[in-house]
Amino acid sequence: MDLQQTPYLAALLVFAAGLATALATGLGALPFYFIREPSDRLTARMHAIAGGLMLGASFGLLMEGRVHGGWQTLVGAAIGLIAIQLGEHFLHDHEINFGDVDPASAKQMVMILAIMTLHSFSEGVAVGVSFGGGRDLATLITVAIAVHNIPEGLAISAVLRAKGTSIPACAAWSIFSSLPQPLMAVPAFVFVELFRPFLPYGLGFAAGAMVYMVFLELLPEAYALADDATDVGLWLSGTLGAMVIFQLLL
């Protein structure tokens, strides 16, 4: 199917891809049917796996972006990095309430939900703009983001479950955190189609935001929870390597 010839169908396909990545986040709550409480070691590994997948996907975006324009990709990546930093800064400066939960726990719950939701915007943009970069890239990024959403859902569920949230509610909140993905994917796709010269900016933006998220949130958390950095390194290296091979196969 030529996405250029059928814009409405293409937009629907992009929305479906974004929705699929969002629904995948809910799968992260499933292990709690089998694990009463995830150990720090398991959570650290999940963060490392998510980090490896995101780094692999980001480098793919960066490599694709530079084909369309090196400088523009770099500028887009810088904007992505700044956007995540501004979002984090905003969240840290505001008092938050969350139901009947005590303020400290509420802040922790809302922070992780907000951060995950915030960075989902960039992932939605990544899905959308990747459709502008070709079918292979779109498949790669959609699958990559859907897969890496699962450990993110696990991370969110681990925090919420510890505060007494039910497992279905954990799944629902996890999916909620990824709803910006279908919502942002379509405008990002349309934006790319209308303004193709801006494609490298979009690819760079998503890559910058994802790389920064890995180094700002996922890896520090993984190192803090793990017994030793070697375990984190093994899981991250393995998934990053698998992601590179995955890109090659596509």
Add this chain to the structure above:
Amino acid sequence: MLASSLSTLTVLDVLWISGLVALAAALGPLVLARVPSSAGRQRWLAASFALAAGCMLAASHLLAVRGLDDTPIAILLGAGLGLFYTYASKRFTGLDALEAEADEQLAADSAPTGGAARAERAADGDDRVLGYRLILQSVLHAAPEGVAIGVALLLEPRLGVLLAIAFALHNAGEGLGLALYLRRWGLSSAQSACLAAAVNLSQVLFAVAAFAIASSPGASAPAIAGFASGALLFLSVTELLPAAYDTADKTFVAVLVSVVAGVVVWLESVIV
């Protein structure tokens, strides 16, 4: 594609390029000599870890991508070997134990009474653990770094030069970290600069050896590139990044690593 991109550089070219990279380590102590405050030096140390991690991550990625189209199995096997080399070199040299001890000392230094604890340790000579750790790390890092430069110069000279520049920056950062502890031993900036360059000289040997071996008939240049890629990735995520996060706040580290890695990967597309 791979065969057609083999370079016409000679071993002598590799010798002087990798020699310059090793000598760049001397810049770290010279920069440190101009930073008067303890807090400032700590920030420079964190920056050096983050800079080195960003360079290594980018180099690892670029080396893996270079040969993947043609020889994925060779790259994968090489990368696995590189991971094993790094893992084994830490375990069998006792570096992991030194790192754990050094981490405890760094944590004690950052505590409110860190100055007193450090003075007591320095009197006992225990402070040298930190210095030994950095020297041992530099020597062990030199192998994959040298191999990376040598094989990259063979596969694509411009990629090799880019990686050489990245590793020169990385060496300067490592030299700075080393000088921070050599300073406590009473070494002058000039002495620290010489020692920093000396511990990196084995990079030259590894670069020349990798170049010569990879260009020999029957040798697999992609497998050697894979070795360097796997080792560099593992070094950055098991040593440099944790050390950076232990030394500075995560935002500072994240910005530096993201920017350095991103710029090096992007530069490859511009100059290669």
